Amino acid sequence: MQRTGRRTALLAALTTAVLFAAPAVAAAAPPASTIDVSATTVRAGSTITVTEQLYNPTDFTVTGAKAALYTKEKPIVDLVDLVSCAGSALSCAPYLSSFRGAVGDLGAGESRTVTFTLRVKEDVQPGQFTLQHQFAGDNYAFAVEDGPAVTIAAPDKADVKVALTATPRPGLVARVDYVVTVSNTGPATATGIRVTANPGSSRTIVSTTGCTRSGTALTCAIATLAPGASAKAKFTSEGGFFAWGAFTATAQRAASTPADPNAANDTASKKCTAYTGLYVQC
Structure with a gap:
C-alpha cells in the first residue's frame, strides 16, 4: 500500500509540472x-x-x-x-x-x-x-x-406602353368614347404608373372611368402592372351641336417605376373629324 501511494503522488506531481510547464497560446492579432x-x-x-x-x-x-x-x-x-x-x-x-x-x-x-x-x-x-x-x-x-x-446587375426596366382607341357615339353633340389601354411589356413589374390624357381642342369631358379630371385634362392612375399585364381607363368627350372640324385626343405615360427603356410607345393619339354634332368620323 505504501508503494502504491508513492506512485500515485509521483504521477500527480508530474501531471502538475507538465500543466504548469506548458506554454500559453497567444491570441492571434486581428488583420491590419x-x-x-x-x-x-x-x-x-x-x-x-x-x-x-x-x-x-x-x-x-x-x-x-x-x-x-x-x-x-x-x-x-x-x-x-x-x-x-x-x-x-x-x-x-x-x-x-x-x-x-x-x-x-x-x-x-x-x-x-x-x-x-x-x-x-x-x-x-x-x-x-x-x-x-x-x-x-x-x-x-x-x-x-x-x-x-x-x-x-442589369438595371431594372419596365416598358409601359400606351394605346388609345376612339368610338363615335350617335347623337346630337359629336360625342366620342375613348379607351386608354396601358400595358407592361416588362421585363420588371411597373409601379406608380400615371397616364395623362387630353380630349383635344374645343372638346368637353363629360364622363371618366379610372381617371380624374382637372379642366380639360385627365390623369389616370394605373398603380401596378406585372410583366404582360394591362389595364384600361375610359373617358368621353363632346363638341356640341355645332361642332365642326378635326380634333385629336392624346394619352401619354407621365410616370412609372422602374425606368422605361422605350419612349417611342409612351404616347398615343387618335384624330377624329366632326361634321356638325350629328356625325363624327374617327
Whole structure:
C-alpha cells in the first residue's frame, strides 16, 4: 500500500509540472484591415456602404494612417462615385485608383473604422468586381488584400406602353368614347404608373372611368402592372351641336417605376373629324 501511494503522488506531481510547464497560446492579432459591404448585388445608380476596419499590429506608430479602398478588375473611380464617408479625421477623397479616408496617426494596438458611402455610376456596365482594401500610412503600408466580390446587375426596366382607341357615339353633340389601354411589356413589374390624357381642342369631358379630371385634362392612375399585364381607363368627350372640324385626343405615360427603356410607345393619339354634332368620323 505504501508503494502504491508513492506512485500515485509521483504521477500527480508530474501531471502538475507538465500543466504548469506548458506554454500559453497567444491570441492571434486581428488583420491590419478588413472590410464589410452593405450589399453584394447592386445596380446602376444605387448606393452602398463599405466599412473598413484598421488595426495596427506593429510595435510602433503608423503615421498618417489611411483606409484605402480599391477594386481589382479596374479602378474603383471608374465604377462608383464617392458620396461621403464617416470616421475619418479628414474628408475622404479619390487618390489615383483608390478612395482613401485618413484617420491620423495610429499607435501600436490601436484601431479605427472608416465607412465609405458609394453610388454606382449610371453608365456602368453589368459585371462583377472584387473589392480590395489596405491599411496605408506615411511611414508604413500593409499589403493590399482581396475583399468580397460585388455584382453589378442589369438595371431594372419596365416598358409601359400606351394605346388609345376612339368610338363615335350617335347623337346630337359629336360625342366620342375613348379607351386608354396601358400595358407592361416588362421585363420588371411597373409601379406608380400615371397616364395623362387630353380630349383635344374645343372638346368637353363629360364622363371618366379610372381617371380624374382637372379642366380639360385627365390623369389616370394605373398603380401596378406585372410583366404582360394591362389595364384600361375610359373617358368621353363632346363638341356640341355645332361642332365642326378635326380634333385629336392624346394619352401619354407621365410616370412609372422602374425606368422605361422605350419612349417611342409612351404616347398615343387618335384624330377624329366632326361634321356638325350629328356625325363624327374617327
